[in-house]
Amino acid sequence: MNDFLTPELLSPAGSLEKLRVAVLYGADAVYLGGQKFGLRSAADNFSHQELLEGVTFAHAHGTKVYVVLNSFLYDEDLAELPEFLNLLQTYAVDAVIVSDLGVVETVRRACQIPIHLSTQASCLNIYAAKFWKEMGVTRLVLGREVTLGEAKKIKEATNLEIEMFIHGSLCMSFSGNCVISNYTQGRDSNRGGCAHSCRFEYSLNDEKENLKSFFMSSKDLEGIRLIAEFAAAGIDSVKIEGRMKSHHYAGTVSKVYREALDFYKTHGHFETPQIYHWESELRKLSHRDYTEGSLLNPADDHSIFDERDHSEQEYVVTGIVREVIGIDWMIVEVRAHFGPQDILELMPHQGPVVEILYPKILTLNNEEILKTRPSTLVKMPYVLGANAWTILRKRIYVTESETTITDVPLEEQSATAP
Amino acid sequence: MIIAPKLLSRLGTLSLADACELASRARAQGLRPILEWDVLSTENQMQDVIKALINFPVDLFAAVRVQDQGVFYFVKNEWINISIILILETAHHNFLSIEKMLDFGGKRVERVALSLELPKNIIADYCAKLTVPVEVLAYGRILLFYTPRSLLQNAKAKTLNQLSSPLPEVIEMSASSEESPHRGFPVIENTHGTFMFNTKNLCLLEQLIELAELGVKFFRLDLRYDDSFPLITDMIDLHQNFSVEKALILKEKLKDLFPLTRGFYPVNKTNVLFEKLKNQNLVTTDHSEKLGEVVDVLKGEYLAIELNNAQTDLRTGDFLTLTTPEGKIKTMRAMKIKNLSGDIIDHAIPGSIVLVDHLRGISAKSLVSKTELQ
Numbered sequence: 001m002n003d004f005l006t007p008e009l010l011s012p013a014g015s016l017e018k019l020r021v022a023v024l025y026g027a028d029a030v031y032l033g034g035q036k037f038g039l040r041s042a043a044d045n046f047s048h049q050e051l052l053e054g055v056t057f058a059h060a061h062g063t064k065v066y067v068v069l070n071s072f073l074y075d076e077d078l079a080e081l082p083e084f085l086n087l088l089q090t091y092a093v094d095a096v097i098v099s100d101l102g103v104v105e106t107v108r109r110a111c112q113i114p115i116h117l118s119t120q121a122s123c124l125n126i127y128a129a130k131f132w133k134e135m136g137v138t139r140l141v142l143g144r145e146v147t148l149g150e151a152k153k154i155k156e157a158t159n160l161e162i163e164m165f166i167h168g169s170l171c172m173s174f175s176g177n178c179v180i181s182n183y184t185q186g187r188d189s190n191r192g193g194c195a196h197s198c199r200f201e202y203s204l205n206d207e208k209e210n211l212k213s214f215f216m217s218s219k220d221l222e223g224i225r226l227i228a229e230f231a232a233a234g235i236d237s238v239k240i241e242g243r244m245k246s247h248h249y250a251g252t253v254s255k256v257y258r259e260a261l262d263f264y265k266t267h268g269h270f271e272t273p274q275i276y277h278w279e280s281e282l283r284k285l286s287h288r289d290y291t292e293g294s295l296l297n298p299a300d301d302h303s304i305f306d307e308r309d310h311s312e313q314e315y316v317v318t319g320i321v322r323e324v325i326g327i328d329w330m331i332v333e334v335r336a337h338f339g340p341q342d343i344l345e346l347m348p349h350q351g352p353v354v355e356i357l358y359p360k361i362l363t364l365n366n367e368e369i370l371k372t373r374p375s376t377l378v379k380m381p382y383v384l385g386a387n388a389w390t391i392l393r394k395r396i397y398v399t400e401s402e403t404t405i406t407d408v409p410l411e412e413q414s415a416t417a418p
Numbered sequence: 419m420i421i422a423p424k425l426l427s428r429l430g431t432l433s434l435a436d437a438c439e440l441a442s443r444a445r446a447q448g449l450r451p452i453l454e455w456d457v458l459s460t461e462n463q464m465q466d467v468i469k470a471l472i473n474f475p476v477d478l479f480a481a482v483r484v485q486d487q488g489v490f491y492f493v494k495n496e497w498i499n500i501s502i503i504l505i506l507e508t509a510h511h512n513f514l515s516i517e518k519m520l521d522f523g524g525k526r527v528e529r530v531a532l533s534l535e536l537p538k539n540i541i542a543d544y545c546a547k548l549t550v551p552v553e554v555l556a557y558g559r560i561l562l563f564y565t566p567r568s569l570l571q572n573a574k575a576k577t578l579n580q581l582s583s584p585l586p587e588v589i590e591m592s593a594s595s596e597e598s599p600h601r602g603f604p605v606i607e608n609t610h611g612t613f614m615f616n617t618k619n620l621c622l623l624e625q626l627i628e629l630a631e632l633g634v635k636f637f638r639l640d641l642r643y644d645d646s647f648p649l650i651t652d653m654i655d656l657h658q659n660f661s662v663e664k665a666l667i668l669k670e671k672l673k674d675l676f677p678l679t680r681g682f683y684p685v686n687k688t689n690v691l692f693e694k695l696k697n698q699n700l701v702t703t704d705h706s707e708k709l710g711e712v713v714d715v716l717k718g719e720y721l722a723i724e725l726n727n728a729q730t731d732l733r734t735g736d737f738l739t740l741t742t743p744e745g746k747i748k749t750m751r752a753m754k755i756k757n758l759s760g761d762i763i764d765h766a767i768p769g770s771i772v773l774v775d776h777l778r779g780i781s782a783k784s785l786v787s788k789t790e791l792q
Contacts, residue, residue, distance in 0.1 A: 049708070049729065050726075053726075072509040072511050073511065075513055078514060100510075100511075101510070101519065102512035102513070102515030102516075104518075105518050122458060123487070123488075124459060124460045124461065124486070125460060126464070126488070127464065127488035127489070127492045128486060128487045128488030128491065130491055131491040134522070135522075145566055146461065149462075150462055172567065172569075173563045173564055173565050174566070176508060176509060177563070177564045179561075180614070182688050183681075184599075186688055191688070197595075197597075198563070200598060201596070201597070202594060203593070203594050204570065204573055204591045204592070204605070205593075205594075206591045211573050211574065213573040213576070215570065215572065215573040215593075216563070216565075216569060216614075218567075294460075298460070299566075300567075300568075301567075301568065303567065304569065304572050306573075322713075322771060323770075325758060331771070363716060364716070364720065364722065364758065364773065365719060365720075375714070376714045376716075376782065377713060377722050377771070
């Protein structure tokens with residue numbers, strides 16, 4: 001059977017744990033941020049030790065690591081960068097993701113790490129691509145306003161590697177062109193302080209009308225049905241947004257897109273009923289309504305999410321397997337309440353989900369318990385497919401008003417933008 | 419004089435023919451007509467624009483203002499006789515970035531417009547170091563947000579269900595949110611997309627002399643959007659015959675039209691709040707003694723610690739410091755260590771989870787470090 005050319009799957013790694021999850025669930029590459037220079041000040045981010053551990057773990061699994069340095073830096077920030085670059089070079093990271101021309105030049109002068117241009121730079125056309133090529137970048141993460149057709153032209157004209165977002169939250173603004181937080185919250189959105197003002201409800205007034213609308217909020221991107229188009233356009237890497245999102249998200253999107261890309265790689269087409277399964281899995285995550293954004297045509301009014309973000313979701317992560325003891329037990333770190341009455345699902349790193357009916361739950365002291373508490377460890381009988389960093393989840397049949405804060409991990413409740 | 423055709427300028431309204439006509443008239447009056455090309459275009463849009471510019475008499479203009487790197491590249495390579503003014507108002511907050519843009523443009527670049535986010539000490543520094551003159555916005559709206567999507571049209575259509583008549587090409591509304599203390603963001607939608615502006619206009623008219631002393635050579639007055647245009651003569655007079663009194667009088671007049679701000683000119687501290695976005699007690703730091711994190715607590719029984727520092731192991735007798743999410747610090751000695759199978763061990767390696775004796779007051783997510791001596 002032929003192997004058809006497919007893009008690299010690039011997943012977010014908001015923390016060392018999420019990196020492990022993304023890698024084990026099938027990412028070809030992950031992107032992450034250090035404590036400085038990236039755009040997610042509120043994310044866990046990686047200490048130097050964690051970075052080394054993350055790179056070692058990823059490389060041991062054949063996964064590449066890209067480090068984001070995509071803030072627009074001031075001189076005092078830039079002065080601190082070479083030291084960090086030396087460290088990244090020592091750790092053998094595979095690329096850095098940069099949006100600022102000063103940072104591009106600093107990287108070029110300090111090390112040999114390949115430079116990927118961040119979507120924050122809003123590279124939208126062939127001329128801009130040629131400019132950045134002359135500046136020394138090897139890969140473009142194109143602006144999210146660019147269609148696949150346009151991306152193909154840019155690739156053909158420049159011969160640069162092209163990366164495009166395929167899934168996740170979307171900025172409404174041209175990336176890098178929004179400074180609402182700077183002026184309203186005193187937080188530099190282009191240095192990691194975005195306050196997500198675009199997700200607010202606004203009153204819109206003119207002489208005639210007074211409207212209420214979430215008019216600046218975008219639906220989330222979902223490009224799974226367009227994998228064949230990504231491949232046909234010669235896109236080198238498909239990127240999943242969401243370093244601030246949960247383990248469940250990192251695991252599920254990595255697994256789903258891995259399976260979809262592998263299907264395409266083997267079959268050269270995408271006509272399979274599996275698509276419904278994959279889409280259904282993506283709908284189990286906390287998300288806004290999905291859109292294909294500008295992938296085929298410029299995003300229109302159907303891409304606007306005129307609703308308040310909410311935490312209503314079908315599934316919640318109940319725990320993460322941390323250790324397997326022989327073939328008898330697995331140790332689970334509890335993320336949300338569950339008990340023996342719940343039907344749990346174990347999502348193996350590969351293969352179908354395994355249902356766990358009426359699970360037996362013990363403390364580490366072997367005392368049986370009827371309800372777990374988040375942030376504790378429990379012991380459960382081993383289930384085939386369980387490994388360290390395997391996700392356990394349960395379906396929640398609740399309305400928004402019934403959802404309690406302890407049922408849904410905080411990280412899954414937050415409005416997230418790229 | 420900046421001339422803004424609809425095709426090229428984010429908020430331009432002129433046809434190309436009118437832009438050319440205006441440029442000719444400006445020249446006749448001894449003014450320098452400068453073409454504004456600051457729209458952001460994807461590849462297909464860019465090709466359409468370039469097609470529309472075939473036979474465009476660019477030599478009518480003294481210079482072209484560019485923002486997108488693609489437009490910069492195009493103008494540099496295709497319009498080889500025109501001077502370039504670089505609008506560096508998005509990003510370009512470090513000298514190296516500006517320097518690289520100038521290197522690329524070479525002698526064609528006649529001026530740079532610096533970012534509105536730069537405070538005066540940086541403006542002064544750059545004026546001293548740059549080889550081309552510097553421009554700053556002295557009065558005008560502050561653009562906060564730019565999207566190619568039609569947001570107002572959509573909001574109107576949705577709320578009114580069906581529009582009885584087609585909407586105008588340019589829609590202007592004012593936006594306020596209960597989730598923000600700031601009221602009345604001006605929003606404009608046109609063929610290029612939707613633009614939101616700050617609730618206060620930037621006004622540095624009082625600082626004109628100071629700016630000149632810093633080395634700023636060009637002040638931009640942008641009066642396109644509100645009722646301030648009749649005050650242009652006052653502004654020109656102020657520029658030519660500056661006095662603090664005049665500046666204050668003019669400022670009062672402008673304040674009656676729209677609230678004013680000096681923006682980040684005095685100081686920019688937009689990164690100081692970052693530390694508050696995270697619990698600093700739990701920020702992971704790099705030190706060799708860091709051992710891991712408490713992942714479970716059973717009162718009177720155990721603390722479960724995940725050893726997540728690849729360089730540090732745990733041995734029986736080690737002294738530990740534990741920091742709770744609330745910042746409370748406690749110490750203990752690991753006298754008995756168990757693995758998750760319940761076996762007593764005297765050495766635990768990184769990556770494992772182990773149980774040690776319970777310590778009162780310590781909760782899950784507490785950070786654990788090894789300390790040398792107590």
